[in-house]
Amino acid sequence: MKPRKFDLVRAETTAEALAALSEAGGEAKIFAGGQSLMAMMNLRLLEPSVLIDISQISELSYIKEAGDKLEIGAAVTQVELLSWPGLADRLPLLHQAIPHLGHFQTRNRGTICGSLSHSDPSSELPLCLATLGGEVVLQSVRGERVLSAANFQLGMMTTAKADDELIVAARYPFKKPGEGFAFTEVAQRRGDFAIVAVAAVASGDTFRLGVGGVADKPTVRNWTNLADENLDDELNAFAWELKGSDDIHATARYRRELVRRLGRRVIEEAKACRS
Amino acid sequence: MPKLSQEAVQKINFTLNGEAETGMAEPRMLLSDFLRNVMGVTGCHVGCEHGVCGACTVQIDGKAQRSCLTLAVQVEGRAVDTVESLTGRENPLSDLQQNFKTHHGLQCGYCTPGILMSASEYLEKNPDPSEAEVRDMLSGHLCRCTGYAGIVNAIMATAKERQENKSEKSTAG
Numbered sequence A: 001m002k003p004r005k006f007d008l009v010r011a012e013t014t015a016e017a018l019a020a021l022s023e024a025g026g027e028a029k030i031f032a033g034g035q036s037l038m039a040m041m042n043l044r045l046l047e048p049s050v051l052i053d054i055s056q057i058s059e060l061s062y063i064k065e066a067g068d069k070l071e072i073g074a075a076v077t078q079v080e081l082l083s084w085p086g087l088a089d090r091l092p093l094l095h096q097a098i099p100h101l102g103h104f105q106t107r108n109r110g111t112i113c114g115s116l117s118h119s120d121p122s123s124e125l126p127l128c129l130a131t132l133g134g135e136v137v138l139q140s141v142r143g144e145r146v147l148s149a150a151n152f153q154l155g156m157m158t159t160a161k162a163d164d165e166l167i168v169a170a171r172y173p174f175k176k177p178g179e180g181f182a183f184t185e186v187a188q189r190r191g192d193f194a195i196v197a198v199a200a201v202a203s204g205d206t207f208r209l210g211v212g213g214v215a216d217k218p219t220v221r222n223w224t225n226l227a228d229e230n231l232d233d234e235l236n237a238f239a240w241e242l243k244g245s246d247d248i249h250a251t252a253r254y255r256r257e258l259v260r261r262l263g264r265r266v267i268e269e270a271k272a273c274r275s
Numbered sequence B: 001m002p003k004l005s006q007e008a009v010q011k012i013n014f015t016l017n018g019e020a021e022t023g024m025a026e027p028r029m030l031l032s033d034f035l036r037n038v039m040g041v042t043g044c045h046v047g048c049e050h051g052v053c054g055a056c057t058v059q060i061d062g063k064a065q066r067s068c069l070t071l072a073v074q075v076e077g078r079a080v081d082t083v084e085s086l087t088g089r090e091n092p093l094s095d096l097q098q099n100f101k102t103h104h105g106l107q108c109g110y111c112t113p114g115i116l117m118s119a120s121e122y123l124e125k126n127p128d129p130s131e132a133e134v135r136d137m138l139s140g141h142l143c144r145c146t147g148y149a150g151i152v153n154a155i156m157a158t159a160k161e162r163q164e165n166k167s168e169k170s171t172a173g
Helices: A014-024 A037-042 A078-082 A092-100 A112-118 A124-132 A228-241 A252-272 B031-038 B095-102 B112-125 B131-138 B149-172
Strands: A007-010 A028-031 A050-053 A063-066 A069-073 A135-140 A143-148 A153-155 A166-173 A179-186 A196-203 A206-212 A219-224 B010-016 B019-025 B057-060 B063-066 B079-081
Touching (some): A007 A014, A014 A028, A014 A166, A069 A112, A078 A092, A078 A112, A092 A179, A092 A196, A112 A124, A206 A228, A219 A228, A228 A252, B095 B112, B112 B149
Parallel strands (some): A007 A050, A028 A050
Antiparallel strands (some): A069 A166, A135 A143, A135 A166, A206 A219, B057 B063, B057 B079
């Protein structure tokens, strides 16, 4: 239950972190909050030979408006985003979802971008990024690229991030006039990994449902002008298409039932709070 | 840019329970092990060592965090408070600790230091919480003895007493 030995780089600038990543040639892991990484290292599921601590990089510790999105730097903790004054009004989905993310003790240290990088299929922040159509900013010594959520997360704990790349920021789109949002999840205990997590966005005659915890990554479906009597059939088809499987926490059948029931609930809630 | 070799033992200067301290640790050493084995602060209890149980929770710069998911070298220049910080020399127990005793908020006591460090930060931020909020805060801690009822009662009683003391002071003043 102790990590194996590793060299530790305590980067003070983004350029230093990128240089260290490039030099390590795939042997390094980025350490921001460490709330998933350290647990995996203590369990020896991960044994990087170099750890690059980016938590002290002041240029990555910012929350700023970037056009129609909120840009969150890689050193920003989950509690810092939750305390951002405009969150409830301008990013209501994140405001609802973040309290489900771990516990306040882990949110005090865990970062937004770290959770996206970890890309657990049942995790709340990747689900919100996919449902809102956000994006991730990646940098390496080779340059910068911006990937949409759909192009970033490829599968279970797998992303398009190259070994020498660092997620320097995440961008979550702000609420637009007329939109409504809802989030909920079922877990065995508060703060545990979600068995199923659902996020909905409604606007006019259109609504969107994102589902986490069933497929190998968050999956989003859009509907326009759907009559209410057809919603259950649509949700049922979606639940089957996600191809959930049995595990020690829940059966595939139970997961499908959660998608059908929680899906309808958040869609109705999101429609009801359109403003 | 500081680059620490895996074998290199580092000097760590930090504030521990209000006093300036120095300790030595290699990069892989967890803060929990550093506090217990190097600094001798055994009030930081080690349970699961992967961030689930909450027994090792300490405050770093006033924020409750898992010391088993933090490296010792990361507290360089920071202030760490463990359960030992709650009791002054004059008063054997803080009001929060006294209420844990009064309301049977512990039995074996293994989880208690972590819960106290979370609760003390939480009550600073949210001095008048609902029971549901206290239970939500407690979700980050496992207790296998009490069933949590005594812990919730102890924290609620502490909040209530502090609110009453505050209103007495403001009417007196």
